[in-house]
Amino acid sequence: MIEWEQPVGPAKLDEKDKKVLNYVLEHGRASLTEISKKTGVKIDSVKRRLERFEKFGIIASWKAIVWYKALGYPLATYINIKLSHYSAEGYKEFLNFLTKHRNVTDVVSVSGNYDLLIYILAKNRLDLDNIVQEIRQKFKDIIADWNSVTVVQSHKFDKFSFD
Numbered sequence: 001m002i003e004w005e006q007p008v009g010p011a012k013l014d015e016k017d018k019k020v021l022n023y024v025l026e027h028g029r030a031s032l033t034e035i036s037k038k039t040g041v042k043i044d045s046v047k048r049r050l051e052r053f054e055k056f057g058i059i060a061s062w063k064a065i066v067w068y069k070a071l072g073y074p075l076a077t078y079i080n081i082k083l084s085h086y087s088a089e090g091y092k093e094f095l096n097f098l099t100k101h102r103n104v105t106d107v108v109s110v111s112g113n114y115d116l117l118i119y120i121l122a123k124n125r126l127d128l129d130n131i132v133q134e135i136r137q138k139f140k141d142i143i144a145d146w147n148s149v150t151v152v153q154s155h156k157f158d159k160f161s162f163d
Contacts, residue, residue: 011058016041018162020049073121075128080114082145094139103131
């Protein structure tokens with residue numbers, strides 16, 4: 001599980017940091033040589049900056065972006081979950097279950113009317129229904145409310161650019 005919380009406040013990025021970071025956001029598999037050539041930052045400096053980005057959690061992971069529809073999971077659903085009458089242990093058990101569930105790709109704590117937001121990938125409506133029933137039945141004592149929104153079409157899935 002990736003912890004996205006920044007422990008020491010916002011990082012200070014200079015212009016070279018921004019160039020390197022923006023380039024690797026777009027070209028994650030680029031070699032140090034390529035990053036150096038395209039950004040005009042010396043190769044040793046690129047290496048040190050990338051190591052620093054990793055050390056301080058600016059780059060949390062080097063992962064591929066997978067188009068799940070191409071792998072047979074065309075149904076994506078966001079689910080808001082409101083909890084009630086739960087212990088610290090029950091909450092931890094619920095989070096553990098969700099984070100280990102193969103179809104749940106994101107689990108985040110949120111503020112507002114709900115406590116958690118999860119993202120589920122499913123093969124079809126029946127698959128989604130089975131996943132939902134599994135979660136709701138197993139944790140029926142602590143799930144107070146549930147609101148789902150199925151993604152019809154994604155209009156933007158992009159990186160954040162550092163200027």
